[in-house]
Amino acid sequence: MEVIQTKLHEFNHFYEWAFSVADERVSDWPLMWGYSPTLAITALYLLAVNTLPKFMENRPAFNLKYTLVIYNFICVLINFHICSELLISSTMLGYSYSCQPVSYTYDPYEIRIAKALWWFYFSKCVEMLDTIFFILRKKNNQVSFLHVYHHATMFPIWYIGVKWVAGGQSFFGAMINSFIHVIMYTYYGVAALGPEFQKYLWWKRYLTRLQLLQFFVGLLYASQSIYQECDYPLWMEWAGIIYGISIVALFINFYVQAYIKPSSSSRQEMKSLPKKSTESNGSVANGHALNGKMTEHAKKN
Numbered sequence: 591m592e593v594i595q596t597k598l599h600e601f602n603h604f605y606e607w608a609f610s611v612a613d614e615r616v617s618d619w620p621l622m623w624g625y626s627p628t629l630a631i632t633a634l635y636l637l638a639v640n641t642l643p644k645f646m647e648n649r650p651a652f653n654l655k656y657t658l659v660i661y662n663f664i665c666v667l668i669n670f671h672i673c674s675e676l677l678i679s680s681t682m683l684g685y686s687y688s689c690q691p692v693s694y695t696y697d698p699y700e701i702r703i704a705k706a707l708w709w710f711y712f713s714k715c716v717e718m719l720d721t722i723f724f725i726l727r728k729k730n731n732q733v734s735f736l737h738v739y740h741h742a743t744m745f746p747i748w749y750i751g752v753k754w755v756a757g758g759q760s761f762f763g764a765m766i767n768s769f770i771h772v773i774m775y776t777y778y779g780v781a782a783l784g785p786e787f788q789k790y791l792w793w794k795r796y797l798t799r800l801q802l803l804q805f806f807v808g809l810l811y812a813s814q815s816i817y818q819e820c821d822y823p824l825w826m827e828w829a830g831i832i833y834g835i836s837i838v839a840l841f842i843n844f845y846v847q848a849y850i851k852p853s854s855s856s857r858q859e860m861k862s863l864p865k866k867s868t869e870s871n872g873s874v875a876n877g878h879a880l881n882g883k884m885t886e887h888a889k890k891n
Contacts, residue, residue, distance in 0.1 A: 612753050616708065661719065675703070683700065700757055714745040714748055734844070802842065813831065
């Protein structure tokens with residue numbers, strides 16, 4: 591018991607010290623006064639992920655077409671605002687793309703960067719609705735480990751980013767991620783309009799490649815700043831690299847499962863069919879239909 595009390599005392603001392611060196615500019619901003627709201631929201635998200643599927647099990651799926659269109663449009667606007675604010679303000683301040691220390695001044699452009707990073711943090715809370723909408727529509731196959739892991743970690747991670755380093759090196763990752771999310775939520779918004787718009791969504795696999803590319807760029811960005819001994823918290827750089835590696839590994843696994851394996855199995859299935867069957871009107875060369883049935887590749891697209 592004495593050991594536990596000692597450890598709790600040490601943790602409390604560290605907690606008080608950490609908040610004493612936090613960014614004073616953001617201390618009164620929404621959700622920034624302490625870690626409890628962020629942890630509570632994240633816990634509620636994980637609780638919903640575990641309980642909502644059971645609630646929906648014997649209920650019909652919700653038709654959220656117009657809700658999804660509006661939601662995705664809002665996400666596009668939020669991410670466009672974040673990306674444009676970070677690009678404009680960092681350019682006006684002459685930010686370095688190799689090593690940029692955090693400036694805790696009240697310069698108008700520095701404040702704009704800090705506010706854009708707060709919006710980025712808050713957007714990770716809003717984007718948790720992605721999972722909720724999947725479950726309400728009974729698209730549980732979309733709620734993968736990667737999906738939940740990503741949504742459940744980005745929100746608390748970026749609380750740290752805004753609370754202690756709302757500027758400097760932090761701007762780059764948020765800027766490229768929000769740019770990718772503008773494209774991604776545009777895709778989701780068009781997809782939500784209905785099957786008649788599917789013909790405009792042929793570029794889905796390229797979106798996944800862009801997502802992978804941003805993580806590789808982020809890893810390279812963090813690695814080179816460590817090499818240059820940039821004046822930025824070293825433990826944050828290493829934490830970002832470790833997290834980035836985990837995300838890249840999961841995304842590569844997703845890409846293989848979603849595109850490479852289905853394509854291989856589809857080709858194998860086509861080869862195994864009689865020649866007359868493969869030339870019939872029931873098959874389509876692009877693999878989206880096979881003897882009147884959707885292939886796994888098409889279903890996932």
